[in-house]
Amino acid sequence: QGQRRSHFGSSARQLIGRSSVSRASLRVFLPSVLAGVLQAMGGKDKPDKKPMGGKDKDAKKDDKKTGAVSVVSLEPPSGTRDFLPWDMKQQTWLFNKFREVAALYGFQEYDAPVLEYEELYKRKSGEEITEQMYNFVDKEGAAVTLRPEMTPSLARMVLGLMRAETGEMSALLPLKWFSIPQCWRFETTQRGRKREHYQWNMDIVGVAGIAAEVELLSAICTFFESIGITSEDVGLKINSRKVLGAVLQKAGVPDDRFAETCVIIDKQDKIGAEAVRKELTEKIGLSEEVGKRITDATTAKTLTEFAEIAGVGESPEVLELRKLFEMADEYGYGDWLQFDASVVRGLAYYTGVVFEGFDKKGVLRAICGGGRYDRLLTLYGSPKEVPCVGFGFGDCVVAELLKEKNVVPNLPTTVDYVVAAYNADMTGHALHVARRLRLAGFRVDVFPEPAKKVAKAFNYADRAGAVRVAFVAPGEWDQGLVRIKDLRNFGQDAPDDVKQKDVPLDDLANVDKYFGLTLDGTPYGQAASELAATAAGAPVAAPKAAEPKAAAAPKAATGTPAAAGGKPPAAGKEEDFLAVHPYVGGFAVSRADAELFERLRKDGRPQTPNLGRWFDHMESFSTAQRQSWK
Numbered sequence: 196q197g198q199r200r201s202h203f204g205s206s207a208r209q210l211i212g213r214s215s216v217s218r219a220s221l222r223v224f225l226p227s228v229l230a231g232v233l234q235a236m237g238g239k240d241k242p243d244k245k246p247m248g249g250k251d252k253d254a255k256k257d258d259k260k261t262g263a264v265s266v267v268s269l270e271p272p273s274g275t276r277d278f279l280p281w282d283m284k285q286q287t288w289l290f291n292k293f294r295e296v297a298a299l300y301g302f303q304e305y306d307a308p309v310l311e312y313e314e315l316y317k318r319k320s321g322e323e324i325t326e327q328m329y330n331f332v333d334k335e336g337a338a339v340t341l342r343p344e345m346t347p348s349l350a351r352m353v354l355g356l357m358r359a360e361t362g363e364m365s366a367l368l369p370l371k372w373f374s375i376p377q378c379w380r381f382e383t384t385q386r387g388r389k390r391e392h393y394q395w396n397m398d399i400v401g402v403a404g405i406a407a408e409v410e411l412l413s414a415i416c417t418f419f420e421s422i423g424i425t426s427e428d429v430g431l432k433i434n435s436r437k438v439l440g441a442v443l444q445k446a447g448v449p450d451d452r453f454a455e456t457c458v459i460i461d462k463q464d465k466i467g468a469e470a471v472r473k474e475l476t477e478k479i480g481l482s483e484e485v486g487k488r489i490t491d492a493t494t495a496k497t498l499t500e501f502a503e504i505a506g507v508g509e510s511p512e513v514l515e516l517r518k519l520f521e522m523a524d525e526y527g528y529g530d531w532l533q534f535d536a537s538v539v540r541g542l543a544y545y546t547g548v549v550f551e552g553f554d555k556k557g558v559l560r561a562i563c564g565g566g567r568y569d570r571l572l573t574l575y576g577s578p579k580e581v582p583c584v585g586f587g588f589g590d591c592v593v594a595e596l597l598k599e600k601n602v603v604p605n606l607p608t609t610v611d612y613v614v615a616a617y618n619a620d621m622t623g624h625a626l627h628v629a630r631r632l633r634l635a636g637f638r639v640d641v642f643p644e645p646a647k648k649v650a651k652a653f654n655y656a657d658r659a660g661a662v663r664v665a666f667v668a669p670g671e672w673d674q675g676l677v678r679i680k681d682l683r684n685f686g687q688d689a690p691d692d693v694k695q696k697d698v699p700l701d702d703l704a705n706v707d708k709y710f711g712l713t714l715d716g717t718p719y720g721q722a723a724s725e726l727a728a729t730a731a732g733a734p735v736a737a738p739k740a741a742e743p744k745a746a747a748a749p750k751a752a753t754g755t756p757a758a759a760g761g762k763p764p765a766a767g768k769e770e771d772f773l774a775v776h777p778y779v780g781g782f783a784v785s786r787a788d789a790e791l792f793e794r795l796r797k798d799g800r801p802q803t804p805n806l807g808r809w810f811d812h813m814e815s816f817s818t819a820q821r822q823s824w825k
Contacts, residue, residue, distance in 0.1 A: 274390025284606040286393075289422075289590060291373055293395040296375040296418045300410065302397055304489035305372045307348040309379075313338040315347045327380040341379035343701050345396045346544075346585065348376075353400055353581065362578040368401030381696060387560050387592035398585030407584045408548045408567065409522045415552065415563060415586065416528040420818045422593075423796065426528075429562060432535035432551045433519065436566070437512035438501070439539065442492060445506060454544070455479070461539040463493060489492070493537045499586075501536045519548060540564060544571040548584070559595055563588040604814065605800035609660035611637040611714055612679075615646035617668035625667040625806045628677055628703065632665070635704035637714075656682060662714045663706075675700050679709075683808050684716045686774040715812050716777045716805075746751075773805035777812075788813060789821040 271277050278286055297304070313330050317331050330340035342348060349372065356366045374396050381390055390767070397414060399407040412431060419429055439460075440453060448456050459474045472486035481489075488504070491767035495501035498520075514532075523529045540549040547567030554562060565586025572581045597603045612632050616625035629639045640659050646666065656664045666678045676697040685694040696709040707719045769779055769791065780787045792813040801807050813821070 235705065236532060272390075274384045276389065276391070281606075281608075284608075285594070285604065286590065288604055288606055289593060290393075292418060293373075293375055293588070296414055296421060297395075297397060299417065300371070300397075300414045302371045302373040305349075305352070305374050306376065307342075307345070307352060307374075307375060309342055310339050311342050311348060311351075312349050313340045315351060316343060323382075324380065325780070327382050329379045329628065331382055342376065343380045344378055344587065345374055345376045345394065346398070346568070346587075347559060349396070349398055349400075349585075350376075350575055350583075353583075354572055354575055354577060358579065358580075359455050364401070369407070370398075370400040370789070372400070373397040385560070387589070387595040389591050393590040395588040395590070396585060398583060400581060400583050402584070402733075403569075405519045405548060407523070407582075408550075409526060411565065411586055412532070412550065413526055413528055415588070416531050417819075418588070419531075420554075422604075423818075424596065424600060426531045428555060428600050429531075430553055430555055431532050432538045432553055433516070433532055433548065434534065434536055434538040434550070435516045435548045436539070437547050438498075438507065438510070438516060438547050439536075441507045441510050441512050442489065446481060446489060448479060448481065452479055457539050457545070460489065460493065463490065463537060477521060493539075495536045496534075501534070513793070516548065540566055541703060544568040544574070546570055550586070550773070552588075554596065554599070558599055562592050562596060564577045596683040603797070605810075607637075607660050607800075607811075608658075609662070610640045611661070612639045612663050612665055613642055613652065613656040613659055613661040614639060614665045614667065615642035615649075615652040615655075617666065618645045618647060621645075621667050621669065621672065623671055625665075627698070628665055628667050631700070631703045632706075635706075641661060653682075671697055672700075677703065679706060681710055681712075683708070683804055684712050684714075686771070686805070689774075712777075716773075716808055718777065769809075770803045770805050773809050784816075784824050789824050792821065 270727075276282075294304070313328065316328060317325055324343050328340040328343050333339050353364075353370065356364055358365060375393055376396070377391060378394050379391050382388070384390060397411055399411065405756070412433075415431065416426075419425070436457060439457065443453060444450075456475065456479050459471060459478065462474075465470045468490040471490055472483060475481045475486040475489065476483060492501055492504045495504055498513060498516060502508055502510070507513060520529065520532060520534070523532050535551075538549055538551050540551070545566040546569045549564075549566030551564040552562035553559075563586055567582070567584040569580050569582045571583060573579070576696050577636065584676065595787050602754055612629075614629045616622045623802070625641065629641050632639045640661065642652050642655050644651075649666070652666070654662060662681065662683045664680050664682060666680070670679065671678050677700055678697050680695040682694075694710075696706075698706050707713045709720050713719060772779065778784050778788050779791055788809075792810065795801060795806075795810060800810050
């Protein structure tokens with residue numbers, strides 16, 4: 196019963212939140228409804244006197260007028276989010292992008308409990324994070340917290356792989372791990388920052404040189420490119436705590452106060468240079484002159500200027516940072532990077548290169564951040580330093596970035612098939628058809644009522660985003676057939692015998708061959724032959740324009756088939772051309788597809804059926820893949 200109540204409460208809150216009924220009316224109506232439901236479920240038959248969530252002023256005024264008491268808040272707790280199905284589609288898309296990029300760079304996914312011991316985060320560093328934890332004492336008396344970040348969990352897990360007697364790792368180094376954990380911090384909510392968020396982490400353990408930083412920075416740039424963000428939109432600010440360490444050491448800051456000093460300097464954007472100098476004087480004991488030299492140095496625009504102001508010259512720390520910029524240029528993403536002496540990062544455990552992603556228009560807060568943390572494992576008992584470097588990328592700020600740059604993906608609801616029964620007697624047979632299609636790997640929805648009026652089934656299929664509709668009717672069923680109609684891959688003027696086929700029940704797994712096209716419009720057999728050729732190590736030849744009769748274009752459709760690499764359609768004629776071709780160059784992808792996709796994506800997904808289908812297919816390729824087409 197407890198589980199049923201929890202599910203009802205969440206679903207009711209979401210559904211009510213979408214309804215057109217006024218919230219004032221709901222405060223009168225909702226308690227009686229919930230009371231009846233809870234009574235039927237065996238729960239108490241009276242609503243709680245105290246609501247589960249807070250109320251705004253208008254709600255309290257409404258209650259005074261009506262005398263009603265709200266049973267539930269229709270909003271989630273402050274700083275948290277609901278993910279309705281359409282929200283979840285974008286979240287899944289984003290997570291898939293995270294995973295795709297991590298896989299491209301050879302990283303393995305890991306996870307850890309969202310509940311950790313509090314002591315894992317209580318480092319003597321003066322960090323804000325220790326004041327922002329959702330911490331409590333559990334029923335066993337353990338001091339625990341919802342994790343505010345993932346790196347300490349990673350450190351704990353890596354230490355678990357270390358042999359206590361020797362300090363050697365039982366796993367092969369380097370470790371290249373990534374995760375997408377949910378993190379919790381009780382802080383002020385603002386655009387791109389909430390109290391709960393998901394954070395993409397990539398970490399490399401066991402590489403002491405800056406090659407690890409260079410690789411991670413490349414992964415960040417690759418991710419941005421994969422979601423339509425360019426170096427004109429976003430940049431990466433780079434600094435090094437090693438360089439800052441040389442400056443602070445020269446200023447007389449003791450080594451054991453270095454981390455605390457960095458945390459203070461990191462506040463400069465929030466509290467200003469004067470307040471930072473005051474804290475450096477009062478908490479660290481530096482003179483005002485030295486404090487001013489430090490804050491002045493952090494305003495330097497170039498690494499050379501910083502080194503001159505700080506008086507460290509071409510020290511080994513400065514040379515290492517120069518090498519990073521050189522390697523980034525050679526790698527091919529140097530245009531994303533810029534030196535910024537003010538980037539320190541607020542976590543005490545950073546020891547070397549640190550970096551932050553930023554919006555070049557200055558609208559959004561830091562988009563991502565990370566750096567090297569070679570000494571973190573020693574805080575947790577490691578007998579020796581273990582070189583580590585990583586970054587974190589919050590999902591909330593990425594979502595805002597997509598909106599700001601107008602590159603939010605269009606992710607319509609889609610299924611492969613809707614199966615509709617002609618009448619109630621055919622419902623069982625329709626369910627059998629749905630099962631067969633699902634066993635063949637298709638995504639299938641079932642129209643929930645008899646479909647004598649086929650217009651209702653078509654309307655349902657259109658709203659579900661179905662590519663095809665399978666009608667299960669007595670006439671065809673008695674012959675062992677199922678009538679299937681393709682709704683997306685043929686022009687409206689195409690004759691019924693082209694876009695509608697009677698398919699043997701026992702051959703539903705091979706339904707594509709009856710249409711000569713796969714669901715995404717690719718000629719039947721082409722994808723399989725390319726896959727086989729790739730597996731055999733052979734180059735994939737572009738298919739000729741002449742296809743088997745089963746793949747012939749519908750006669751009524753306009754346009755003529757083009758050979759792969761043939762002349763693309765004239766501007767404005769793409770919709771007609773794509774009615775009979777999978778790509779704008781014919782039957783194989785080409786640069787023309789990539790160029791048209793880049794032009795169209797600025798205005799969003801096309802609304803016409805053939806261009807829309809083609810656009811969705813193009814979006815499934817990475818930016819790098821599209822750029823490689825000839």
